[in-house]
Structures are given as structure tokens and as C-alpha cells.
Amino acid sequence: MENITADLKCRIIVIKVASRCNLNCTYCYMYNLGDETYKSQPKFMSDLTVDALIERIKAHCIKHNIPKFSFIFHGGEPLLAGMDFFRKFVNKVNERLGDILTPVFELQTNAVLLTDEWCTLFGELNIPIGISLDGTKESNDLYRIDKTGKGSYDRIIKGLKIAQHSKALKTKPGLLSVINIHSDPIETYQHFKNLDAEAIDFLFPEATYDFPPTQPRHFESLSQETPYGDWLIKIFDAWYAEKEQKLMIRIFHYLIRSIIGGDYSADNFGIFNNEVLVIETDGGIEAVDVLKICGNGFTKAGANVIKDTFDSALQTDLARVYHLSHSYLAKECLACPVKEICGGGYIPHRYSKSKGFNNPSVYCNDLLKLITHIQNKILADLPLKLLESSSIAPMSFSEAKMLRLEKLNSIGYSEYEKDLESF
16 A cells, blocks of 8 residues: 655645534534533634635645635534625635635535525535435434434424525535434435435444444344444445435445545545644634544644644644544554555544554444445456456455454554554
8 A cells, every 4th residue: 555645735624613503412523522622612713713714725725736625614503603604705715715726615514504595695605515414303313402402303304405495506415424323224225315315425423442332232133243334234235236326325436436446535435645624713723523532622733723824733743643544554454455445444433542543443344344345246246357357356354354364463563653652
């Protein structure tokens, strides 16, 4: 595997335009998994911070010759910032950056506040939206609740339908869904199809070695070793068997693309550097926000758009390890036959207080089982001649684990291990 470590840069920012939310999802890494720094931050991003941010982006893109830059509006709940914030932000970006780069905007919302007026605005500003929804009403309302404990499903669906029927939006909203292994995967999949969703991504629940993922109940048909992989495999098999796959499931598309040799990388997969920074409401420049699950104040490295460049922020210890996380791998990952696809998984899921990030993902075996399953399905459909000329061969989950174990002892010490273990 090529070790891509030079020339750290940022091409995507996640902008925390609001540090508060109108929901109180029990699994939320912002508010309910130990980090309380949001309490000391401004509720909304100020004009001063926005102006400084735009100047930092301009300087960074000129220095690194970046022609396209992505802005992802996030929170908390970004709609709490109000319509004027987005009008002013997008207009400033277009005015100050439009001659040197192409800005791309996205927004992630819980849809509770979504109206026709909001959709009109997002259509005018060319901001596609994503909506968070965790499956059926029963599944969603277990965790996606408001501050009174009431479920959010009906309000989310109302917002989703407004967005789907909007003539102003240029694209229909995509969906993000956190996996609930206590829900029926096929029922969940069918539910999203019935909602006429065009695209969805399933997310692993945020977890570390000190805060491990939920395990299946004894009566559920999921293994204790790979419950999340099993859950996704059931959906994959149903989805893959359909002649017309109208619902685009991002994790499956990305894994298939990687398996057949396509270039793909993201926070949770691939071999390339991560190129994302998070900007908090106070202008703080941080590594990926999910790292908040590692401890209170964990993401606070002292960098801020008011006083620091993106280049200097990228050299803070946590940001650097995050951006190089697909190269800085634990020994178990280096020994793994699917490391070029998995990339070690999502770095927050590798954390333990005892070894920092020098661990495989807590979902390591889930990912290995899912990837080998998808690979074997694809290979079974390839023409024999093409299969013979390919370097890819079928491999069972148990064979992959055995290969990893056999190779593990031959993996030596890597200099970056001390960096991984320094947290």
C-alpha cells in the first residue's frame, strides 16, 4: 500500500453553524457521549468568524492550487441559525472565492424545521440537503428523541415529504441512517424504499474500545462477533438481487467501486489522506467532530480561524493523525488482506485510553465480513475469462481472518505508532 503522507491539505470543511440542537438523540456524539465543550461555545457562528473563515479558505486554496472546495453546513441543527445566515454566507463565498475556485455546498438536517420556504432558499442557493432518519417509526423513535423524550419520526417524515415534493430543490434529499441492530434489516430497507428515498447511507453507531457498540440480543439472528456486518449483509443481498436498484446505498456503491479497483476514499474507507476540517461556532479548527467520543475536550487543539491558517491547524497532533489515518495503521490492519479497501476504518472507532488510536476498528470484523461477502458476490457474477485475468480471488471471512493472523507476526514496529498512542 502506498503511504500517502506528504502535503496535507483541506478540501472540505464541516461548518458548525449552530452549536445547539432541537433534538436530543441519545447516541449523539455532540451532546450525549461525554463531550461538554458545546456549553462554552457561541450558539451560532458570528459574521466575524465567517469572514475570517473565508479568508483562511482563500489563502489555503491559492497556496495548494485547489480548484473545488466543499462546504458542509452542520450542527447541532443548522436550520436554527436562520435563513439570513445562509444567504449571507453563500453570497460572501461566491463574491470572495468565486474567481479562484468552485464552491460546493451541502447541508445535513434533522428536517424537523424544514418548510417550503427553506426548500426555496436552498434551491436558490444551490444547497443539496441530507436528512437523518433511523428507519421505521419504532426504530427511529428509540433514539432520535427531543428534549422531552418524544420521538421525532413524524416530524422528520413531514420535513422529508416537503423536500421530496419541492419544485425548488434541484435534487431530492439523501438520507443518513444510524444502524440499529435490534431492528429488522429487511424491514428497514423496505421502509426506505417505500419512502421513495433515492439515496441512503448507513452509519455505524459511534463507539470506542472504552464505549463499545451495542451487542445483539440472544434471540436475534446476528452473530456476537459480527452483528453489524451481518445486519448490513442482509440488506446487501436483498438490494443486490434486485434487477433495478433504484435506491442508491452509498456504503455498498463505495465498497463495490473499491473492490473492482476504483479510486475511492473517505473518513471511514480507502487509502488516501482525509482532507476534512471542522469549524466550530467560535472559529475553532478541529479534526473530525466524531472524535468528541474519545473524551471531553478531546478535539480542542487550540487552532482558530481568527489567528491560525489551515496549514498550521493541519499540523496539530490530532488533526495530523486523523488526516493520515488511512496510512497510520495498527499492525492488525497492516496484516489484513482488505486494508486497501477498509483503510483501517473510521479513526474514532479505533480509540482506547490504553493505546490511543493504535488499534483496529471496534468494527474490524464486521467490516472484514461485509467486504469479503460483497467481493465474493461480485466475483461470482464476473465472466470466467475476466475472473481469470483479474488479481482478485474469492476469499471467505474465515480465510481472511486466518491470513491476517498468519501475517501479523511478520509486521514490524512503525515509527508512527508512538503518534497513534500519544492520545
